[in-house]
Amino acid sequence: xxxxxxxxxxxxxxxxxxxREGRSGALVLRGAAGIGKSALLEYAADRAAGMRVLRGVGxxxxxxxxxxxxxxxxxxxxxxxxxxxDAQATALSGAxxxxxxxxxxxxxxxxxxLSLLSELAGxxxxxCLVDDAQWFDQASxxxxxxxxxxxxxxxxxxxxxARPEFPATGLPERRLSGLDxxxxxxxxxxxxxxxVRERLLQESAGNPLALVELPAALTPEQRAGRLSPVGxxxxxxxxxxxxxxxxxxxxxxxxxxxxxxxxxxxGELATLVAAGASxxxxxxxxxxRLIGINGSTVGFRHPLIRAAAYQSAPLTERLAAHRALxxxxxxxxxxxxxxxxxxxxxxxxxxxxxxxxxxxxxAASRARTRGGHGAMAAAYQRAAELSVDPxxxxxxxxxxxxxxxxxxxxxxxxxLADSATPDVDDPAMIVALTxxxxxxxxxxxxxxxxxxxxxxxxxxxxxxxxxxxxxxLVEAVRCAWFAGDVxxxxxxxxxxxxxxxxxxxxxxxxxxLTRLLGGDFAAGLALLGAGLDLSGLGxxxxxxxxxxxxxxxxxxxxxxxxxxxxxxxxxxxxIGWLAxxxxxxxxxxxxxxxxxxxxxxxxxxxRLARDLGHEHRVLHLTCCLAWVLADQGDVPGCREKAEDGxxxxxxxxLVLAATIGRWxxxxxxxxxxxxxxALRHLAAIPPTGFGVLSAADQVEAAVRSGRPDRxxxxxxxxxxWARHVGQPASDAVALRCRALxxxxxxxxxxxxxxxxxxxxxxxxxxxxxxxxxxxRRSRRRADARVQLRGALEIFDxxxxxxxxxxxxxxxxxTGDVPAAPRRAGDPLSVLTPQEREVVRxxxxxxxxxxxxxxxxxSPRTVGYHLYKAFPKLGITSRSQLAAIARSAVVDGAxxxxxxxx
Numbered sequence: 047x048x049x050x051x052x053x054x055x056x057x058x059x060x061x062x063x064x065x066r067e068g069r070s071g072a073l074v075l076r077g078a079a080g081i082g083k084s085a086l087l088e089y090a091a092d093r094a095a096g097m098r099v100l101r102g103v104g105x106x107x108x109x110x111x112x113x114x115x116x117x118x119x120x121x122x123x124x125x126x127x128x129x130x131x132d133a134q135a136t137a138l139s140g141a142x143x144x145x146x147x148x149x150x151x152x153x154x155x156x157x158x159x160l161s162l163l164s165e166l167a168g169x170x171x172x173x174c175l176v177d178d179a180q181w182f183d184q185a186s187x188x189x190x191x192x193x194x195x196x197x198x199x200x201x202x203x204x205x206x207x208a209r210p211e212f213p214a215t216g217l218p219e220r221r222l223s224g225l226d227x228x229x230x231x232x233x234x235x236x237x238x239x240x241x242v243r244e245r246l247l248q249e250s251a252g253n254p255l256a257l258v259e260l261p262a263a264l265t266p267e268q269r270a271g272r273l274s275p276v277g278x279x280x281x282x283x284x285x286x287x288x289x290x291x292x293x294x295x296x297x298x299x300x301x302x303x304x305x306x307x308x309x310x311x312x313g314e315l316a317t318l319v320a321a322g323a324s325x326x327x328x329x330x331x332x333x334x335r336l337i338g339i340n341g342s343t344v345g346f347r348h349p350l351i352r353a354a355a356y357q358s359a360p361l362t363e364r365l366a367a368h369r370a371l372x373x374x375x376x377x378x379x380x381x382x383x384x385x386x387x388x389x390x391x392x393x394x395x396x397x398x399x400x401x402x403x404x405x406x407x408x409a410a411s412r413a414r415t416r417g418g419h420g421a422m423a424a425a426y427q428r429a430a431e432l433s434v435d436p437x438x439x440x441x442x443x444x445x446x447x448x449x450x451x452x453x454x455x456x457x458x459x460x461x462l463a464d465s466a467t468p469d470v471d472d473p474a475m476i477v478a479l480t481x482x483x484x485x486x487x488x489x490x491x492x493x494x495x496x497x498x499x500x501x502x503x504x505x506x507x508x509x510x511x512x513x514x515x516x517x518x519l520v521e522a523v524r525c526a527w528f529a530g531d532v533x534x535x536x537x538x539x540x541x542x543x544x545x546x547x548x549x550x551x552x553x554x555x556x557x558x559l560t561r562l563l564g565g566d567f568a569a570g571l572a573l574l575g576a577g578l579d580l581s582g583l584g585x586x587x588x589x590x591x592x593x594x595x596x597x598x599x600x601x602x603x604x605x606x607x608x609x610x611x612x613x614x615x616x617x618x619x620x621i622g623w624l625a626x627x628x629x630x631x632x633x634x635x636x637x638x639x640x641x642x643x644x645x646x647x648x649x650x651x652x653r654l655a656r657d658l659g660h661e662h663r664v665l666h667l668t669c670c671l672a673w674v675l676a677d678q679g680d681v682p683g684c685r686e687k688a689e690d691g692x693x694x695x696x697x698x699x700l701v702l703a704a705t706i707g708r709w710x711x712x713x714x715x716x717x718x719x720x721x722x723x724a725l726r727h728l729a730a731i732p733p734t735g736f737g738v739l740s741a742a743d744q745v746e747a748a749v750r751s752g753r754p755d756r757x758x759x760x761x762x763x764x765x766x767w768a769r770h771v772g773q774p775a776s777d778a779v780a781l782r783c784r785a786l787x788x789x790x791x792x793x794x795x796x797x798x799x800x801x802x803x804x805x806x807x808x809x810x811x812x813x814x815x816x817x818x819x820x821x822r823r824s825r826r827r828a829d830a831r832v833q834l835r836g837a838l839e840i841f842d843x844x845x846x847x848x849x850x851x852x853x854x855x856x857x858x859x860t861g862d863v864p865a866a867p868r869r870a871g872d873p874l875s876v877l878t879p880q881e882r883e884v885v886r887x888x889x890x891x892x893x894x895x896x897x898x899x900x901x902x903x904s905p906r907t908v909g910y911h912l913y914k915a916f917p918k919l920g921i922t923s924r925s926q927l928a929a930i931a932r933s934a935v936v937d938g939a940x941x942x943x944x945x946x947x
Contacts, residue, residue: 050229112418156192184420224252530701
């Protein structure tokens with residue numbers, strides 16, 4: 047019976063009940079050692095009647111072995127791995143050491159884990175219990191958290207028990223505190239004297255394990271009331287002391303067996319015996335309820351018992367235990383035996399030892415073949431600590447930094463890179479380490495610092511590796527673009543000009559962005575508008591090109607490039623770059639008026655960025671979403687995202703993200719008719735760089751607020767930019783701005799005509815609305831109705847409700863009676879972003895398994911989204927999806943465009 051945990055028990059019951067109905071869920075139970083996490087997991091297991099249950103326990107000594115914890119958790123389901131899609135089955139089998147396979151993205155392993163959990167749930171629910179999750183190896187943890195965040199309709203519940211520091215962003219959690227007085231008192235033996243009970247209640251701080259174990263450790267004198275003071279020991283230390291006191295009364299063979307088991311971590315009975323743990327000693331330890339023996343596996347009753355067994359032993363005995371375990375693993379057929387042996391030898395080392403360091407390097411190489419980048423980092427780092435040669439030490443630290451970066455451990459990677467850099471003179475290694483450090487700064491939201499790191503490193507590689515120096519400087523310009531920092535961009539561009547020509551098309555793109563940032567639109571756009579040769583560019587270079595196209599007003603090309611990058615990243619598992627590509631693709635789709643696609647794309651990017659913990663990408667995507675919501679007229683959604691995004695972006699110097707957020711707020715206020723508020727937001731945007739795209743809205747806000755004097759500067763800025771862009775959409779908007787400022791009908795008419803050649807229906811509708819308003823004020827009602835009806839039709843089709851409302855009000859003012867508001871012309875607009883993506887792919891003929899692989903979902907969840915989408919779309923079969931999707935690719939101006947790939 048559990049005391050004082052009724053709320054937690056009720057939450058677990060709700061999760062289990064939902065799972066039996068096909069829903070999924072996850073929960074993290076956080077708390078200090080002994081606070082009751084394990085007891086709640088046991089409660090969940092007891093309540094899981096009829097469900098399949100998987101259980102795993104993290105062991106600190108195994109945290110450096112890639113996928114060790116995942117292997118133990120999933121081992122009863124290995125026979126179902128072949129039911130997964132081929133790529134996932136190969137990735138998971140390779141990661142778990144079940145077959146030889148090339149290293150795969152850890153996210154592909156995570157997707158395979160999700161699919162396997164869904165497969166194991168089958169027609170009944172699945173409960174996955176993970177205790178001491180903070181001790182799971184990083185690779186296993188990545189896979190399980192990736193799966194837990196994507197559980198939807200799989201009939202799976204995952205419950206994690208972990209210490210407070212456990213990283214599980216995005217999952218529901220409960221923090222367990224000490225029991226209240228009544229619940230705590232109920233756990234104490236009834237025969238204790240009152241003063242002893244009070245002292246134990248005080249010292250235990252409501253910790254259930256302490257309340258159970260401390261009374262059993264009392265001496266007769268203490269039980270009688272003569273308690274000795276314990277000082278400032280923590281509850282965990284007191285419990286460990288209690289366990290230590292219990293162990294001290296055991297015979298020496300039992301204490302030796304406990305130490306060897308604690309040092310080992312694997313729990314393999316044969317290994318323990320081979321290392322010197324006698325069977326009588328193990329039996330005595332089991333009889334004292336300190337360990338349990340289940341078949342060929344030995345497990346500690348509680349992690350604090352393991353800690354007590356290890357820490358209470360003298361150092362010489364601990365070192366001897368590790369050496370004995372290393373000897374026992376020599377020649378073992380276990381897939382992990384060589385790795386375990388290397389780590390035991392490292393634990394037994396008293397100082398630098400090149401032979402052990404070499405064995406750890408070999409363990410790191412084996413981890414690479416399984417995609418265990420976190421384990422690679424740990425092995426290389428320990429190898430560096432054991433290195434005799436300083437140069438070799440730095441090389442191993444550098445390798446550890448790169449592995450940590452690949453594992454998504456950006457902070458640890460940067461710290462390792464800082465340690466390695468002084469002794470490294472290989473240009474390729476300097477470039478890689480520089481990228482590790484810069485990447486951390488960019489994704490933490492400090493691109494200016496990242497750019498400076500790059501500039502400091504370039505002189506060390508420029509002479510011997512100009513190609514690599516060129517790429518670093520291109521990245522520095524991108525950092526300056528994000529930060530809106532002209533000096534950084536100018537310095538990087540100047541250094542680029544001093545390097546030998548490499549033929550990279552990105553050099554002109556970087557120079558173009560630098561000129562735009564400095565306000566030289568003519569030179570900047572000339573460079574960006576030059577023929578762009580994309581051949582030979584990898585994913586990072588293509589993302590740079592897509593962003594440059596957005597700055598140059600070439601939304602269609604940006605959409606095409608970013609879409610290509612996204613497809614490549616989904617195939618290769620380059621998830622960090624995928625979030626980047628989805629950001630640019632989603633914003634381009636928004637510029638083109640494809641708001642449903644934009645929302646789905648940006649939402650997918652935001653979920654990935656949150657998984658990665660990339661704060662910069664999260665803020666940028668949040669502001670982009672706010673921009674789309676502004677056009678859609680979602681007032682609370684836009685304000686919440688834009689205001690939060692702008693505030694956090696300003697704090698970090700993320701000028702580009704803040705620019706998009708402020709632009710979103712300005713467009714929203716324009717749609718609401720609040721011209722003064724719109725002008726305040728838009729006037730706060732920097733006038734150069736990406737901010738020039740918002741100048742047209744600033745012109746309109748100034749005119750509509752009765753401040754035409756504040757329209758002159760943004761008008762000239764936008765006209766200059768548009769003249770050099772040379773795109774129909776920007777030409778038409780420039781003409782609209784001229785018409786608004788000069789109240790010039792010819793410019794209005796020309797703008798409407800030019801809009802017929804562009805691909806931005808929202809801007810066309812804005813122009814026709816402005817023209818219709820001008821015609822009505824000129825008392826030309828019949829002419830006004832033509833323009834206003836055209837504007838209303840497009841706004842309705844796009845779902846731009848605020849602007850549609852204004853067009854209706856203007857039509858009524860002309861004496862017309864506009865039709866009632868109708869649903870947007872996009873038939874997929876009734877779907878959630880994720881449902882939309884599933885339907886789009888299904889309409890193209892993709893199977894549920896293919897869709898799941900692309901969207902990082904389980905096939906069962908894909909089926910659930912289709913089940914939810916069909917009634918919303920008014921269809922009953924998959925064969926009807928193609929016609930629905932075809933009608934969704936007609937833009938607001940009535941022209942067909944190709945369906946997105």
